Amino acid sequence: MLVLLPPSEGKTSPARGPVLDLDALSSPGLTPLRRKVLDALVETSGRPDAADVLGVGASLGDEVARNVRLHEVPTAPARRVYSGVLYAAAGLDRLTPAARRRAQESVRVVSGLWGVVTPEDPIPAYRLSMGTDLPGVGALAPAWRSALAAELDDAADGRLVVDCRSAAYLAAWHPPRSSDWVAVRVLREVDGVRSVVSHHAKHTRGVLTRHLLTRRARPPRDAAGLAAAAGELVGDALLAVELGP
Template sequence: MLILLPPSEGKTAPVRGDRLDLSALSEPVLTPVRERVLDALVAVSARPDAAEVLGVGAGIADEVARNTALREAPTAAAKRVYTGVLYAAAGLDRLTPAARRRAAASVGVVSGLWGLVGPEDPIPAYRLSMGVDLPGAGPLAATWREPLRGVLDPRAASGELVVDCRSATYLAAWRPARDVHRTWVQVRVLREVAGHRSVVSHHAKHTRGVLTRHLVTRRGREPRTAQELARAASELVGTELLAVELDAPATGAATLSLVVA
């Protein structure tokens, strides 16, 4: 099982820790692209128009300025750097040793800067979205597409279940090949009020985090099919969820809908 998450927009900057070492990150085949994107981000972040180029508001100018020192910045495990609604619910920094090992093997964060990192990978806090067209690197979703195919397509093609909790911006960087869609399940969250269902961002982030935590902490064999995933998610009905619905067509990707109040 591979659970794909987006990074959080906000991040907790480590106050101490080793300096960034790209060779310490998982998936070392991505290092050359990481080097190129990192160099481009450092250069752009020193420009007067950095906030505009990075698509962020002037109110977080300090976070943009922090990008200029990423190579010297202290690092911490990604599970502690990524914060926000999804990561608070997932609680990847609050796991038993057994669940921590499962998360390390099963959870991947798709990032505009790193491509793909695991919860234990040491990274600094940074500001960069996958939706940015970064001078010196190009549109990041396109920049990462082929490298991520090289890393993720073999896992999907092997029959490993891909539980995709990413937002549309990060979906643009990698989708499995059509012939392996049967192993890919996209997770969506619907809010139900008075019988009417709608998509809402805050609930989606929280609920995807809840599902992630459940999958890495529950006892028993991890799900291997979309149907087994739906049954595992159904264990949350009555507590976090109102209902779980699976749309698994004969061809194409499956969709797991999590319904919340």
């Protein structure tokens, strides 16, 4: 099983920890492109129009300014840095040792800055979305596509891929046909009518992720097994899994 998550917009800045060392991250084949994107982000974030280029509002000026210091600010495991709604529900930083090992083996966060990281990779808090057209690099999703294919295609070969990413991050890497790829949608059923849920979708994907990591049964191996595991969570919100095209 390979669980793919998007990064959270909300991040917790580590108060202490080592500074960023790209060579300490998993997937070393991505290091050259990580360095290129990182350097471009640091430079861009120091520009007067940085907020506009990065597509963020003026209220996030402090986060953009922090990007300038990414080489010198503290890092922490990604499971502590990502702190949005999905990650609060997934609780990757509140797992038993056994579940944490399962997460390290199976969870991957697809990122516009790092390409892909594991929950234990030490990273700083940053502000950059995959939908950004970054000066010096270009549109990030196409820029990462071939590197992520080289890194993830073999890892996904023959495995169940539980895809909780949004469209922007899906554009950076599509699982190969040799995988059993399942895109996770969140639906609500009212009076027999199902509709897509958007407001609570991140939370529910986080709940599903945690369930897959902590349930006693073996991890599902195919779409049918995933549907059965998701069915264990059915309550007032109906989880539906949909095979990717």
